Amino acid sequence: MVFSLRKHSPQPEKYTLLLEGVKVENVRLVDRISSKKAALGTLYLTATHVIFVENAPDTRKETWILHSQISTIEKQATAATGCPLLIRCKNFQLLQLIIPQERDCHDVYISLIRLARPVKYEELYCFSFNPKLDKEEREQGWMLIDLSEEYKRMGLPNNYWQLSDVNRDYRVCDSYPTELYVPKSATAHIIVGSSKFRSRRRFPALSYYYRDNHASICRSSQPLSGFSARCLEDEQMLQAIRKANPGSDFIYVVDTRPKLNAMANRAAGKGYENEDNYSNIKFQFIGIENIHVMRNSLQKMLEVCELKSPSMSDFLWGLENSGWLRHIKAIMDAGIFIAKAVSEEGVSVLVHCSDGWDRTAQVCSVASLLLDPHYRTLKGFMVLIEKDWISFGHKFNHRYGNLDGDPKEISPVIDQFIECVWQLMEQFPCAFEFNERFLIHIQHHIYSCQFGNFLCNSQKERQELKIQERTYSLWAHLWKNRADYMNPLFRDDHSQTRGTLRLPTTPCNFLYKFWSGMYNRFEKGLQPRQSVTDYLMAVKEETQQLEEEREALEERLEKIQKVQLNHTKVKAKQSEPSKHSGFSTSDNSTANTPQDYSGNMKSFPSRSPSQGDEDSALILTQDNLKSSDPDLSANSDQESGVEDLSCRSPSGGECAPSEDSGKDRDSDEAVFLTA
Amino acid sequence: MEFSDLIRTGRAQAKLLRGPEAPPLRGTLCLTGHHLLLSPGPQATSELWLLLLRSVDSIEKRVASDSGTITLRCKDLRVLQLEIEGVEASLDIARSIEALSSLESVITSFPFFYRPKGLRLGDAWHFHPPERYYKRVARETNAWRLSEVNEDFSVCPSYPRAVIVPRSVDDGALARSARFRQGGRFPVLSYHHAPSGTVLVRSSQPLTGPQKRRCAEDEELLRAVLLGARPGARGFIVDTRSSQAAKQARMTGGGTEAKAAYPGWKRLHRPLERGQPLQESFVRLVEACGDLQQSTDSWLRRLEGCCWLAHVKEALSTACLAAQGMEREGACILVHGAEGTDSTLLVTSLAQLILDPLSRTMAGFQELVEREWIQAGHPFQLRCAHSAFSHARSKHEAPTFLLFLDCVWQLGRQFPLSLEFGEGLLLALFEHAYASPFGTFLCNSEKERCLCEVRTRTHSLWSGLNQPKERRKLRNPLYAPNPLAIWPSVELQSLRLWQGDPLPQLLPWGAS
Numbered sequence A: 001m002v003f004s005l006r007k008h009s010p011q012p013e014k015y016t017l018l019l020e021g022v023k024v025e026n027v028r029l030v031d032r033i034s035s036k037k038a039a040l041g042t043l044y045l046t047a048t049h050v051i052f053v054e055n056a057p058d059t060r061k062e063t064w065i066l067h068s069q070i071s072t073i074e075k076q077a078t079a080a081t082g083c084p085l086l087i088r089c090k091n092f093q094l095l096q097l098i099i100p101q102e103r104d105c106h107d108v109y110i111s112l113i114r115l116a117r118p119v120k121y122e123e124l125y126c127f128s129f130n131p132k133l134d135k136e137e138r139e140q141g142w143m144l145i146d147l148s149e150e151y152k153r154m155g156l157p158n159n160y161w162q163l164s165d166v167n168r169d170y171r172v173c174d175s176y177p178t179e180l181y182v183p184k185s186a187t188a189h190i191i192v193g194s195s196k197f198r199s200r201r202r203f204p205a206l207s208y209y210y211r212d213n214h215a216s217i218c219r220s221s222q223p224l225s226g227f228s229a230r231c232l233e234d235e236q237m238l239q240a241i242r243k244a245n246p247g248s249d250f251i252y253v254v255d256t257r258p259k260l261n262a263m264a265n266r267a268a269g270k271g272y273e274n275e276d277n278y279s280n281i282k283f284q285f286i287g288i289e290n291i292h293v294m295r296n297s298l299q300k301m302l303e304v305c306e307l308k309s310p311s312m313s314d315f316l317w318g319l320e321n322s323g324w325l326r327h328i329k330a331i332m333d334a335g336i337f338i339a340k341a342v343s344e345e346g347v348s349v350l351v352h353c354s355d356g357w358d359r360t361a362q363v364c365s366v367a368s369l370l371l372d373p374h375y376r377t378l379k380g381f382m383v384l385i386e387k388d389w390i391s392f393g394h395k396f397n398h399r400y401g402n403l404d405g406d407p408k409e410i411s412p413v414i415d416q417f418i419e420c421v422w423q424l425m426e427q428f429p430c431a432f433e434f435n436e437r438f439l440i441h442i443q444h445h446i447y448s449c450q451f452g453n454f455l456c457n458s459q460k461e462r463q464e465l466k467i468q469e470r471t472y473s474l475w476a477h478l479w480k481n482r483a484d485y486m487n488p489l490f491r492d493d494h495s496q497t498r499g500t501l502r503l504p505t506t507p508c509n510f511l512y513k514f515w516s517g518m519y520n521r522f523e524k525g526l527q528p529r530q531s532v533t534d535y536l537m538a539v540k541e542e543t544q545q546l547e548e549e550r551e552a553l554e555e556r557l558e559k560i561q562k563v564q565l566n567h568t569k570v571k572a573k574q575s576e577p578s579k580h581s582g583f584s585t586s587d588n589s590t591a592n593t594p595q596d597y598s599g600n601m602k603s604f605p606s607r608s609p610s611q612g613d614e615d616s617a618l619i620l621t622q623d624n625l626k627s628s629d630p631d632l633s634a635n636s637d638q639e640s641g642v643e644d645l646s647c648r649s650p651s652g653g654e655c656a657p658s659e660d661s662g663k664d665r666d667s668d669e670a671v672f673l674t675a
Numbered sequence B: 001m002e003f004s005d006l007i008r009t010g011r012a013q014a015k016l017l018r019g020p021e022a023p024p025l026r027g028t029l030c031l032t033g034h035h036l037l038l039s040p041g042p043q044a045t046s047e048l049w050l051l052l053l054r055s056v057d058s059i060e061k062r063v064a065s066d067s068g069t070i071t072l073r074c075k076d077l078r079v080l081q082l083e084i085e086g087v088e089a090s091l092d093i094a095r096s097i098e099a100l101s102s103l104e105s106v107i108t109s110f111p112f113f114y115r116p117k118g119l120r121l122g123d124a125w126h127f128h129p130p131e132r133y134y135k136r137v138a139r140e141t142n143a144w145r146l147s148e149v150n151e152d153f154s155v156c157p158s159y160p161r162a163v164i165v166p167r168s169v170d171d172g173a174l175a176r177s178a179r180f181r182q183g184g185r186f187p188v189l190s191y192h193h194a195p196s197g198t199v200l201v202r203s204s205q206p207l208t209g210p211q212k213r214r215c216a217e218d219e220e221l222l223r224a225v226l227l228g229a230r231p232g233a234r235g236f237i238v239d240t241r242s243s244q245a246a247k248q249a250r251m252t253g254g255g256t257e258a259k260a261a262y263p264g265w266k267r268l269h270r271p272l273e274r275g276q277p278l279q280e281s282f283v284r285l286v287e288a289c290g291d292l293q294q295s296t297d298s299w300l301r302r303l304e305g306c307c308w309l310a311h312v313k314e315a316l317s318t319a320c321l322a323a324q325g326m327e328r329e330g331a332c333i334l335v336h337g338a339e340g341t342d343s344t345l346l347v348t349s350l351a352q353l354i355l356d357p358l359s360r361t362m363a364g365f366q367e368l369v370e371r372e373w374i375q376a377g378h379p380f381q382l383r384c385a386h387s388a389f390s391h392a393r394s395k396h397e398a399p400t401f402l403l404f405l406d407c408v409w410q411l412g413r414q415f416p417l418s419l420e421f422g423e424g425l426l427l428a429l430f431e432h433a434y435a436s437p438f439g440t441f442l443c444n445s446e447k448e449r450c451l452c453e454v455r456t457r458t459h460s461l462w463s464g465l466n467q468p469k470e471r472r473k474l475r476n477p478l479y480a481p482n483p484l485a486i487w488p489s490v491e492l493q494s495l496r497l498w499q500g501d502p503l504p505q506l507l508p509w510g511a512s
Helices: A102-115 A135-143 A147-154 A188-196 A232-243 A259-266 A291-306 A312-322 A324-345 A359-371 A378-391 A413-427 A436-448 A459-465 A474-480 A532-567 A584-590 A612-617 A622-626 A642-646 A665-674 B087-101 B130-140 B171-179 B216-229 B243-252 B275-290 B296-306 B308-327 B343-355 B362-374 B400-414 B423-434 B446-451 B461-465 B468-474
Strands: A021-030 A038-045 A049-054 A062-066 A070-075 A083-089 A094-099 A161-164 A180-183 A205-209 A216-220 A251-255 A281-285 A349-352 B011-017 B025-031 B035-039 B049-052 B056-063 B067-074 B079-085 B144-147 B163-166 B188-193 B198-202 B235-239 B265-269 B332-336
Touching (some): A038 A102, A147 A205, A205 A359, A216 A324, A232 A251, A251 A324, A312 A324, A312 B296, A312 B308, A359 A413, B198 B216, B216 B332, B308 B400, B362 B461
Parallel strands (some): A216 A349, A251 A281
Antiparallel strands (some): A205 A216, B025 B035, B188 B198
């Protein structure tokens, strides 16, 4: 059972830190969509990954799962065929393995339980992950996103806002960053006083400044008001925020919790602002549920996704009962309310929930995204997450269970934000510079622990761990591969996409859709079979190449004409560039196979339709591993066929068939059909 | 009968509300035999507004002290509101619209008067005769011939003049097989799949009845179908009813093919919803979409309650089954339900779209609609008499064709590069199927169209749509010909509600 992996497996060099691992042969990987198909192969456990390598000699498909992605492991009752093991991942991948021997299954189960629940940060993958960059490149990577630059971009500091050093060395609040913008009229005394009146001392600080009209979005935690307590400094603090916006004589205070929850908090000495005590505030509840409700809601929705051949009504009922889309809508509504207050009314807003690090982060970032086109660019989006989530102490470690901890702390808070962005992308297809894949990859890496960005619960902890010296930055990695993440439809000059995004004011239920690209992303068979994004990117790239070619040829022509003039000799006509064939037929590898539309057909003892390539979503070939991201199957889209386009030279004419043509029967049929 | 008899008040001052985006329009309202016009007056910059009365599905009138409000709900799911000065005038106009929009007569309908500039009568009617498709089949196989047994529509009133049948079966046998099939719809060729050599055949149910009658010529015909594909070929009969419904049909003279009588054929039952339940599903869907007061949760419950997406899933998976049988199993497929004019056509046309790259082109798709829906005898006039809003419902309406368009849209969503046409063409077909200035969707069969001289006296929708200006709008800019079969996913997560046309227009626009 024990093996040294280096000998057995075609090993990419980056996983050098491998221990003696576990190897089990004759394991079957069950296909979720049609349970009849199962791939036979070998299972390996390494220090960082679970790897399944198919036996099929021509493909040797590999499935890699990072231990940190594993959410639950379930050992099911032993059947005649073997012992089933169900692995659910945080990126919504579901792996069903059947291991022949009960004893092996138990070993794998015990090992995985341990491997999936690290107790020390040092055990996480990012401390061993080495993308072979030197020290300087690593440092530059961390410098890609700079928050002080971002505040400068907003137009700060200015007459109303200043950088405060009150939280130097995390003296006031240990979950806040050290660099914070506060109103100029708020003295250190006011800030410290206010912080004592706020949960976990998270005092009101600036999240976003709208330079067009001086309105701002500030964030904090709930006040410790109980039933009647007051705090003069806190009242002054809110007054200072109001004064920093000369255009308005009041501010909105938005409590993102349901009113009942906020009232219950009063009994514990916490609560919400009393309008009578604060001069010139308008108080508003929004009603986003807490992390426990959200965790259960996601759980219910995933159960619906897992149902085996449900009826349409099971599916829609389940989706509705999960309440997931209602929660997404609540977050969106809060963001829309704030964006409107800031851009249309010109009123500043203070947002808080309980501790001000979950719902507050969601709502502030949705509002910023609606308000400022910069956050809808690739880099701007990284900045947004860095600002509202990482720097303001969103508890990544607790929420996403990077280290073994309290399961009640886990909740899909940032997942919901990412979904909100996707819902917006669906409604404004030209407003975002990045595409769906970008969101999916960020979601993946929040859980993967491959990069240091999302480690720990606060800036302070990250500094103590010296994250920047010991790990790499995801942002640099994404930026390097930005060509993969571009939205070809992006137009920043369109009237609908400039400035604030305006959603329809009328209530509309069909605005929010089930995101199968995320929650079913490993079931490739369910996804659209052709990718418009990839196609358009390929067209764009080809256009550019042709453009360059044309320029080069024109240059050459000019030179030749000069030569001709000099020699006044007629030369043979320059040969035209070879014919450019269109994109047309290269979509062939989109070929897919019919799924089981009916069990009835099997009544003929016939060849079953090959379903080979539907699996490729789950399966990563070795080739793909060599590409940028080992754990992202979206990169390794073998089916789309569009990938093949990009490797065609523009003047290539007929090119060699795509690499995987040898593997699946459908490509052969493509030839057959065209013949 | 003169239209003028029905027009009580021809003219009034009115304000028109068209939705949240369009500004209200003021002007003089005029009623003609076929149209409602609103002329904004000589000074106004906006253009004349025109509505085909035929497209009005329901009218609601409300009167105030000195004016009236008429809400027009159209068959293409638009909702319009007219505010008319004068109580009497508004009531008269409402009554006139009611009468004029529900005229039954075909030959007084607008297509017989519509004479657009730039189009010549009869131009496009020659685009898609059955001979044309036969030429293509004849290039691929010799086993089929074009029969004119139905020359005078006496053998089957709902079939076109010419149909494609196995070469070895003579016209006499066809006529006898027709007598054994409901409505005379004997098995005819729908599609020949050249790569596998198999065929898709459609018919209506056999009239076996409680005595389990048989018909030698019908059996011969289906045997010839298999022989034409290849010796030893087998076939599936896809019955679009449940096996219980098929058995029950025997009591009323219908039934299914007996196993013993048709060696080589195997029967599959894939029940598809049709008729009244389908229409109700459509009505409930539109109601749910129009109700904006509900929360996200009850929206999903209502979407589920109307079952529309379940019908989409069933239709697509049955079509996939038929296509899979041909392409993967090398089997011939016969599709029928009861009459063979609704769900049968849904399955055969979708199966072709999945298998045949040509039918995914602009011209090919139009040919498919013409051949598999219009000429194949889908009773458009009965099925599309009313849309989702009308209260005066007879029992013949059913949005089978809309369901087909929805399924095509789902295919287009899953294969965004593989259809040459975009959503625009599907929306145009939906609109024109229910109310159109063109004659293409008039009547219920070729026979009726012949009697009404539709082909010589009206314009064809295809020539309207194929004008270069229109064509450009209907194209899918991402189209890249895909020579393969396109197998859609019919999993629930893959299907989506088609929001294209109807829904955004249902948004209310402030009570002004």
